[in-house]
Amino acid sequence: MTSPHTGRWIRLDGTTNMRDLGGLPTTDGGRTAPGRILRSDNLQTLSVADVRRLVGDLGLREVIDLRTTAEILLEGRGPLRDVAEVTHRHFSLLPERGHHTDVFAVEEPPEDLAEGWLESLLPRRVAEHDEGEPPAVRSYLGYLGQRSDAVVDALRALAAPVPGAAVVHCAAGKDRTGVVVALALAVAGVPHEEIVADYALTAEIIDALVAKLAASPTYAEDMVSRDVASHTPRAETMERVLAILDERYGGPLGWLEAHGFGADEQAALRARLR
Template sequence: MTQGREGNAARWIDLEGVVNMRDVGGLPTRDGGRTAYGRLIRSDNLQDLTDASVTRLVGELGVTDIVDLRSETEMHLTGPGPLREIESLTHHHHSLVETRPTDDVAATMASALVVHPAAPGTRDADYWTAHYRTYLDRRGPAIADALAVIAGARGAAVVHCAAGKDRTGTVVALALDVAGVPHDVIADDYALTALRLPAIIERLMAHDFYGDTLATQRPSDQIPHAETMLAILADLGERHGGTRAWLRSRGWSGGDVEQLRTRLVD
């Protein structure tokens, strides 16, 4: 099951300062419903938003909560950003990057942008699946906390990392799974980022701390494949009984899970 071109086009949010922002509303659920617009927005880094973009994000789009999945190093190097000045916004930091006290900037950027020892051309769907599995195994509390923010947001919640692909893709996929979106539709949404990949890379390359890291890779190694997300969701089912059961193992009650589901559907 895939979304038509028209449906996907309506979900992209084009703001000056970001290149990979879209609403996850309008997706079908297994019970015949749809995910709601204006509840969950996924994005790349928000540091470069213009004043006009900030006004639209908060006013027209009704954003109240920002979930930042980046490392503390990334946040420090990019600065606070324009959204920190908006009093109506609540900021939440739940990093999916596991860092150690001995890590330098290069090591942190390599983890953030998923640069590990692998020959060019070997970063296929299986490679990314293995990497995303480490998010679940090592940063489970951060993922659960990010999902809790989405469930309790007063308005729209924006979840973002640097590119809006790997860390953001994982958190959003789990949210959509709880909402009852079929796995193939979730995987298609994840893979949509490929349409914006050239712009994402160009934007990140403008920053030395990302550019130096990306210079060691081929752009094709960063392409998101639907198979990757299908495998992650299947892995959750096989090892944990699915996303809802995984959240229950993290201390969520049945009511907590239902709150997230109802928050995301019409």
């Protein structure tokens, strides 16, 4: 049997971890629709040919950026920012001082930017009952616990009935992107085991992904200070996160309902992915 994950990769010059969320089986016997939502690593190094393929061939019209304000400022304008047809939205999954909802507004540091803006991230806090979880699980629960508003807003952006495709991304396209995508796929009716398999697929390209990020001054220190194995996504990480959502909320949909992403919005996202 051919894996539903085979053939979903989108090979570009400037990305390493881009793939289509279409083609995944659902619990009711259907499949997610291709060409609607993509997931990716950083888009800063797209080539001219990449932009032409994404916008022209794949119909990309929206970018959902989960990076922090500091990352965006350090990395600078990506080539898709110059494409009028593409809308950019920014939802940081890490706590920051201040609130930003549009990436364009923070692409250039304002003249009165406070000293120490690079240290603008607030310390991550881990709920006491989650302190015994593995580090990656703690991080993912931190996104859900500390930035639930940004998680929900990112899903609302993906659910909007806009024409064309959307891409959701962070730096590596595995952690912050992985959590948002896991919730989106759950809404579409994709079973847990397929959500986990999609998450773990990044392991196939982890060497190239680490090398790409290591070439950027923004991410180089983190890449070289840890070995590749520590960056590699493990299926048991997402399995544990989904299990916790099952235990505490009756599943991902219960978490979404509890955080204001109700039945109508879930139906809209399901329609976008189905």
